[in-house]
Amino acid sequence: MQKWKGQDMDTIAAIATPHGTGGLAVIRISGEQAIARAQELFQPIRGRMPAEMAGYTCAYGYLMQDGERLDDVVLTVFRAPHSYTGENVVEIACHGGRYLTETLLRAVLCDAVRLAEPGEFTKRAFLNGKLSLTQAEAVADLISASGENAAKAARRLREGATFRRISGFSETLLNVLSDLAVWADYPDEDIPEVDGGALERRLSGLLANMQGLLDTYGYGKILREGLYTVIAGKPNVGKSTLFNALSGYERSIVTSLAGTTRDVVEEQVRVGGYTLRLSDTAGMRETTEQVERLGVERSLACLKEADLILAVFDTSRPMEEEDVSLLKQLPVERTICVCNKTDIAKVWQPEMEKFSDIVEISAKNEINMQSLTDAVCRFAARSAVPAEDGMIVNERQRTALQEAMDAVQEGLTALQAGYAYDAVTVSLDAAADALLRLTGERVTDKVVDTVFSRFCVGK
Numbered sequence: 045m046q047k048w049k050g051q052d053m054d055t056i057a058a059i060a061t062p063h064g065t066g067g068l069a070v071i072r073i074s075g076e077q078a079i080a081r082a083q084e085l086f087q088p089i090r091g092r093m094p095a096e097m098a099g100y101t102c103a104y105g106y107l108m109q110d111g112e113r114l115d116d117v118v119l120t121v122f123r124a125p126h127s128y129t130g131e132n133v134v135e136i137a138c139h140g141g142r143y144l145t146e147t148l149l150r151a152v153l154c155d156a157v158r159l160a161e162p163g164e165f166t167k168r169a170f171l172n173g174k175l176s177l178t179q180a181e182a183v184a185d186l187i188s189a190s191g192e193n194a195a196k197a198a199r200r201l202r203e204g205a206t207f208r209r210i211s212g213f214s215e216t217l218l219n220v221l222s223d224l225a226v227w228a229d230y231p232d233e234d235i236p237e238v239d240g241g242a243l244e245r246r247l248s249g250l251l252a253n254m255q256g257l258l259d260t261y262g263y264g265k266i267l268r269e270g271l272y273t274v275i276a277g278k279p280n281v282g283k284s285t286l287f288n289a290l291s292g293y294e295r296s297i298v299t300s301l302a303g304t305t306r307d308v309v310e311e312q313v314r315v316g317g318y319t320l321r322l323s324d325t326a327g328m329r330e331t332t333e334q335v336e337r338l339g340v341e342r343s344l345a346c347l348k349e350a351d352l353i354l355a356v357f358d359t360s361r362p363m364e365e366e367d368v369s370l371l372k373q374l375p376v377e378r379t380i381c382v383c384n385k386t387d388i389a390k391v392w393q394p395e396m397e398k399f400s401d402i403v404e405i406s407a408k409n410e411i412n413m414q415s416l417t418d419a420v421c422r423f424a425a426r427s428a429v430p431a432e433d434g435m436i437v438n439e440r441q442r443t444a445l446q447e448a449m450d451a452v453q454e455g456l457t458a459l460q461a462g463y464a465y466d467a468v469t470v471s472l473d474a475a476a477d478a479l480l481r482l483t484g485e486r487v488t489d490k491v492v493d494t495v496f497s498r499f500c501v502g503k
């Protein structure tokens with residue numbers, strides 16, 4: 045088993061299930077002492093003692109402390125390397141509830157077993173070669189994101205699609221590098237000269253493939269963070285009503301959170317499996333007076349930043365100048381045109397023809413809201429990529445991939461400019477290095493620590 049330099053793999057434990065009330069909870073122990081510690085604490089009712097248990101088997105019994113039965117539990121043993129972390133793992137399924145699980149965890153902790161840090165189980169899985177860094181990040185970044193599409197993608201990415209795709213890039217690079225090296229190292233041998241044109245084509249093809257992976261970043265971001273959505277429209281067209289209708293749409297999963305980036309309150313709403321982050325700056329719950337106070341500039345800034353704009357028009361009456369001026373500023377490719385108040389009347393506005401996505405609803409009566417959901421899904425799906433082919437899910441991955449691409453581009457430029465192959469080699473070496481950093485095959489401890497610190501404890 046690969047051991048990480050300088051790390052002593054001591055034994056760790058944590059509650060692996062969410063904190064709070066629930067029927068059951070799981071305490072996970074991982075490391076060399078995991079089974080020995082379970083042996084000290086467990087008293088079987090049926091079945092064997094942990095030390096005699098084979099991997100993937102469980103036993104029913106009591107968790108004991110100072111002769112006292114703390115809880116009746118089901119204990120499962122996983123033997124290295126066949127476990128999530130690659131180490132010996134014991135999972136104790138106990139009864140739920142914060143007090144009880146914390147009591148059991150305290151009983152498990154001792155000189156030989158310490159509390160796990162955030163993400164430490166998954167970090168060990170990575171260090172033991174069970175997961176690539178891109179896989180681990182897919183677990184962290186997408187599973188923690190809400191939305192069924194994010195969860196689906198995470199499942200696929202967990203299987204290592206991104207890692208495989210990047211390995212393909214590395215392989216191409218290494219092939220090119222070895223051709224260059226053979227030619228450079230054995231100039232006197234009868235080795236055909238490297239064909240510059242063929243080399244250029246290989247590198248251009250590689251760059252195009254890398255760009256394809258980089259382009260998935262936008263979709264990864266949508267799944268992870270949701271679509272930053274602005275509801276635009278002049279006063280009284282029904283923006284607040286639409287906002288409320290959207291919030292109520294799947295009310296059980298609507299959350300409010302303090303925005304960290306924009307310093308405003310954002311409302312997260314789920315529409316058709318996607319998360320929309322509706323920003324208060326859109327004036328959704330502000331009075332008309334406040335909207336006016338926000339000023340045109342601020343509204344325009346919001347429109348610029350938005351991933352998606354829901355432009356609301358009151359189509360029960362003819363358009364006014366304000367509508368027309370807004371309409372002119374809306375970027376068609378990011379806008380869904382929402383014709384509201386269709387329960388009163390539908391006055392067709394020829395200016396709307398510029399939009400490819402037009403929905404007719406009544407926000408107040410919640411009529412035809414499904415058409416809006418469908419339009420949002422169509423919009424998000426336009427940037428969707430099949431997760432089977434891998435996806436870039438966070439900024440760290442994006443930067444490393446961009447660095448690799450820049451280095452390949454540099455090599456290609458050197459080649460086209462007729463520089464010596466040595467110069468090309470230097471650039472391609474740098475590209476290969478960036479790819480190793482991307483998959484985590486060559487990263488610093490600091491990067492690894494940063495990646496896993498974003499996980500929750502017990503993961």
Ligand code: GDP
Nearest residue numbers: 279280281282283284285384385406407408409
């Ligand atoms: P905002 O200023 O754009 O946020 O508009 P509001 O959401 O406050 O709505 C303005 C008025 O239009 C309110 O009296 C709403 O009840 C009404 N309204 C909103 N949507 C509809 C709709 O679909 N049909 C009808 N008949 N009235 C609506």
